[in-house]
Amino acid sequence: MSVKHIGVIGGGITGLTATYELQKHFARIGQPVRITLLEKGGKLGGAIQTLKRDGFVIEKGPDSFLARKPAVLDLSKDLDLMDHLVGMSPAASKSYIYLNGRLHPMPAGLAMGIPTQMKPFIGTRLLSIPGKARAALDLVLPKKKTPGDESLGSLIERRLGSQVADRLVGPILAGIYAGDLHRLSTAATFPQLQAMEEHNRSLILGMVAARNHPLPAMPDPARMQLPPHLRGSMFLTYKGGLGTLVERLADALQQAGTQICLNSPVRQLSRQQEGYAIHLSDQTIQVDRIILAVPAEQAQSILQHASTPLSSRLEQIPSVSVANVVMAFDQAQFKRPLQGSGFVIPRQEGLFITACTWTSMKWSHTAPEGKVLLRAYVGHWADQTHVQLTDQELTHLVLKDLTRILGEQATPLFTEISRHSEAMSQYLVGHVERLQAIEDELGGQFPNLVVAGRSYRGVGIPDCVAQGKAAAQRLYRTNL
Numbered sequence: 001m002s003v004k005h006i007g008v009i010g011g012g013i014t015g016l017t018a019t020y021e022l023q024k025h026f027a028r029i030g031q032p033v034r035i036t037l038l039e040k041g042g043k044l045g046g047a048i049q050t051l052k053r054d055g056f057v058i059e060k061g062p063d064s065f066l067a068r069k070p071a072v073l074d075l076s077k078d079l080d081l082m083d084h085l086v087g088m089s090p091a092a093s094k095s096y097i098y099l100n101g102r103l104h105p106m107p108a109g110l111a112m113g114i115p116t117q118m119k120p121f122i123g124t125r126l127l128s129i130p131g132k133a134r135a136a137l138d139l140v141l142p143k144k145k146t147p148g149d150e151s152l153g154s155l156i157e158r159r160l161g162s163q164v165a166d167r168l169v170g171p172i173l174a175g176i177y178a179g180d181l182h183r184l185s186t187a188a189t190f191p192q193l194q195a196m197e198e199h200n201r202s203l204i205l206g207m208v209a210a211r212n213h214p215l216p217a218m219p220d221p222a223r224m225q226l227p228p229h230l231r232g233s234m235f236l237t238y239k240g241g242l243g244t245l246v247e248r249l250a251d252a253l254q255q256a257g258t259q260i261c262l263n264s265p266v267r268q269l270s271r272q273q274e275g276y277a278i279h280l281s282d283q284t285i286q287v288d289r290i291i292l293a294v295p296a297e298q299a300q301s302i303l304q305h306a307s308t309p310l311s312s313r314l315e316q317i318p319s320v321s322v323a324n325v326v327m328a329f330d331q332a333q334f335k336r337p338l339q340g341s342g343f344v345i346p347r348q349e350g351l352f353i354t355a356c357t358w359t360s361m362k363w364s365h366t367a368p369e370g371k372v373l374l375r376a377y378v379g380h381w382a383d384q385t386h387v388q389l390t391d392q393e394l395t396h397l398v399l400k401d402l403t404r405i406l407g408e409q410a411t412p413l414f415t416e417i418s419r420h421s422e423a424m425s426q427y428l429v430g431h432v433e434r435l436q437a438i439e440d441e442l443g444g445q446f447p448n449l450v451v452a453g454r455s456y457r458g459v460g461i462p463d464c465v466a467q468g469k470a471a472a473q474r475l476y477r478t479n480l
Contacts, residue, residue, distance in 0.1 A: 003032045006475065007278050007287035009266050009302070011039025012046020013461060014453040015293035016249040017075065017468030023256040024078075025476050035258050036285060038278070040265035040298075044250050047423060048461070050241030051416060055368035057241045058326050060418035062461060063359065063375070064088075064235035064242070069462035071469065072236075072245070073226075079248045082225050084240065087233030092362040094340035097171055098351075098405055099126055103343055112190065113169030114160070116207045131163030135204075143201045151429050153181030155193060159203045171344035175355055176459065178320045178380040178424040188431035239365055242461070268305050269449075276449065289448040291471045295319060296455035297422055310441045316434055317455045319422035322379035323386050325398045326359070327412040329372040334408055338372065343405070347382070352397040354380055356405075371413075376402065381426065391417050425455040450474050
């Protein structure tokens with residue numbers, strides 16, 4: 001029997017996980033296999049890139065992962081990385097919303113911007129009295145009668161009113177998708193909200209019920225291996241940054257014999273009598289099966305000559321460009337100590353930045369003693385002006401906003417700017433049906449070709465890791 005050849009296109013966390021799962025499976029069953037991993041850029045990891053500078057640990061992409069989703073913990077256990085994990089600092093428990101010229105603490109009991117405790121909600125200055133009264137109507141309004149997807153903005157406004165949508169839910173969820181609440185699909189982003197309305201009628205009552213009767217706190221064996229002080233942390237990362245995971249995966253793949261090709265952008269795919277041809281600029285690679293672990297816009301470009309309908313559907317999953325501006329300071333420059341994890345900003349405030357993480361407060365390992373590390377976020381669906389700005393212009397505008405919000409005239413020791421072109425996938429209304437049509441087309445016209453990654457079934461690191469693993473399983477569970 002000839003050795004089969006699997007091509008994995010995309011060296012981000014999805015492609016790395018898929019390749020690792022494939023190598024692990026075929027080693028376990030003792031079947032030889034050839035795997036080629038193709039990455040268009042010069043580094044593995046995709047958005048996950050950790051920079052170490054002057055004693056600071058700086059994340060150029062995501063800074064952590066959600067602990068309650070087990071995929072990354074399971075992978076960390078596999079890779080012997082459990083001892084490298086760190087949790088959020090207890091001092092970072094408080095966060096803020098900047099509204100009407102001041103920072104307001106988020107009221108206790110908010111869950112995705114939805115109140116679950118009445119006293120803190122009534123006492124907050126983030127909403128007017130009419131705004132709070134309108135939100136309370138959620139407790140008595142009937143549930144939606146017609147089934148089907150709707151935008152997050154439509155759902156929140158219908159249940160809780162426009163102030164909750166604009167001042168609480170919108171800013172909190174902006175960091176996840178950088179999208180427009182009135183375009184994002186509820187079914188694809190937060191299907192639990194639809195389920196809460198269906199089963200509890202009220203979003204508030206649904207959130208309260210979920211908090212009072214939570215799922216078992218530790219269903220995952222990997223999570224049980226965490227030290228007790230980490231089990232309560234909502235987010236986790238690694239002592240050396242998220243790049244630790246990428247490095248360990250890359251080492252494991254190289255040891256297993258994976259052929260890793262950097263600076264190898266794929267131009268297009270074509271079906272062969274048996275398998276596929278992957279066309280690069282300087283060569284063509286013949287493979288039996290493919291995992292296409294790239295965002296929808298790249299998949300669309302690769303497949304546009306192979307299938308017009310599929311290419312058209314992929315084109316309907318757009319992405320938004322964003323930038324992170326990280327600044328390091330001497331702590332002595334701040335007259336008032338930073339307390340909490342940072343703040344988010346409603347769009348109607350008209351500021352350039354959308355949020356800011358007080359990184360060294362949230363993650364104590366990221367800055368030397370006596371130093372402060374801040375990370376500002378720029379760009380969203382309705383504002384892509386940052387793409388045209390120089391680094392100097394970006395720095396000036398970010399500092400201007402931070403000075404206004406924090407009331408401090410501080411000069412950074414250095415600034416690191418990370419630009420992420422078309423990096424935030426937008427799950428627009430109808431995304432679930434759109435994704436099903438894509439998978440139906442693949443199943444019918446492109447056997448043994450699987451798509452996975454942030455454009456499809458979740459944008460977070462645990463979602464992408466889970467998709468990579470599931471893609472590998474789909475391939476090896478059919479005859480190879």
